[in-house]
Amino acid sequence: MNIEKMIEIGLLFEQYKELLTDKQREIVSLYYEEDYSLGEISENLSVSRQGVYDTLKRSEKILRDYEDKLKLVSKLQEQEEFVKLVENKIVDIKQDLLQNRDCANLIPKLENIEDICREMLK
Amino acid sequence: MNIEKMIEIGLLFEQYKELLTDKQREIVSLYYEEDYSLGEISENLSVSRQGVYDTLKRSEKILRDYEDKLKLVSKLQEQEEFVKLVENKIVDIKQDLLQNRDCANLIPKLENIEDICREMLK
Numbered sequence: 001m002n003i004e005k006m007i008e009i010g011l012l013f014e015q016y017k018e019l020l021t022d023k024q025r026e027i028v029s030l031y032y033e034e035d036y037s038l039g040e041i042s043e044n045l046s047v048s049r050q051g052v053y054d055t056l057k058r059s060e061k062i063l064r065d066y067e068d069k070l071k072l073v074s075k076l077q078e079q080e081e082f083v084k085l086v087e088n089k090i091v092d093i094k095q096d097l098l099q100n101r102d103c104a105n106l107i108p109k110l111e112n113i114e115d116i117c118r119e120m121l122k
Numbered sequence: 123m124n125i126e127k128m129i130e131i132g133l134l135f136e137q138y139k140e141l142l143t144d145k146q147r148e149i150v151s152l153y154y155e156e157d158y159s160l161g162e163i164s165e166n167l168s169v170s171r172q173g174v175y176d177t178l179k180r181s182e183k184i185l186r187d188y189e190d191k192l193k194l195v196s197k198l199q200e201q202e203e204f205v206k207l208v209e210n211k212i213v214d215i216k217q218d219l220l221q222n223r224d225c226a227n228l229i230p231k232l233e234n235i236e237d238i239c240r241e242m243l244k
Contacts, residue, residue, distance in 0.1 A: 018191035069140035072194075076243070083239045090232045097228055103219045110212045113235070117205045120242065121198070 006032055012063035015072040024059040031056055082120045089113055128154055134185035137194040146181040153178055204242045211235050 009032050017025050026045070030036040031052075038056075042049045067073055093109050131154050139147050148167070152158040153174075160178075164171045189195055215231050 016192075019188075066141075070138075070192075070194075072192075079243055083243060086239045087236055090236050094229055094232055097225045100225070103222070103225045106219055107216055110216055114209055114212050117208045117239065121201055121205060 009060060009063065011073045012067055015076070016063050016066045016070075019066060020059055020062065024055055024062070027052055027055045028059045028063075079120050082116055086113055086116050089116075131182060131185065133195045133198075134189055137198070138185050138188045138192075141188060142181055142184065146177055146184070149174055149177045150181045150185075201242055204238055208235055208238050211238070 009028070013028055013032060017028070020028065027041060027047075030041050030044070031038075036044070038049050038052050041047070041052045045052070047055075089109060089112060093106055096106060096109075097103070131150070135150055135154060139150070142150065149163060149169075152163050152166070153160075158166070160171050160174050163169070163174045167174070169177075211231060211234060215228055218228060218231075219225070
């Protein structure tokens with residue numbers, strides 16, 4: 001399986017799986033999370049291979065359509081970037097403190113972290 | 123209109139409006155955001171009052187069902203609490219800096235802010 005697609009569907013599934021039917025959710029999970037083949041899923045669920053394939057295709061489309069509308073995966077990735085930014089700025093402030101630089105200069109840096117956190121809510 | 127319901131539907135609508143049909147979205151917006159009455163919506167859209175009422179009820183149910191499954195409003199409120207917490211902690215650190223307290227004690231406080239930001243991603 002194409003690794004990029006596995007990651008893509010994995011991320012979409014994490015956000016939107018509750019919006020699939022039980023059957024769709026089970027088949028996507030077995031294929032993308034447990035790495036079952038179409039044949040193995042077909043056998044386990046007593047569904048034809050074609051049926052498994054069709055359900056996978058339909059579920060992938062459903063997940064992508066939800067992402068087009070709600071953009072939850074994209075927003076989560078943005079938030080993760082913000083958190084890394086905050087962590088870098090805190091490391092920077094800690095270094096200033098350890099090197100005993102003038103502490104008053106840290107106030108704008110702290111306010112910058114506040115601004116980043118507020119951006120995370122947008 | 124009940125103010126609590128207006129707030130509740132307003133928050134749900136903000137998160138999930140893209141998942142409604144154009145007609146549902148328009149009617150919910152006119153009623154909850156623009157404060158139109160059922161009669162005014164009926165007249166404006168050439169739909170019966172009963173039709174407007176039924177669409178509102180169905181849309182409210184759809185929005186609540188999405189919240190049951192995705193919990194986006196609830197997660198957003200949690201994040202807003204985290205941001206307030208970070209802001210309070212930054213105010214606290216700034217006060218320490220202005221009062222020239224021993225700056226090395228600020229390091230655990232900064233690490234606490236890092237932890238809070240990471241919690242926001244869960």
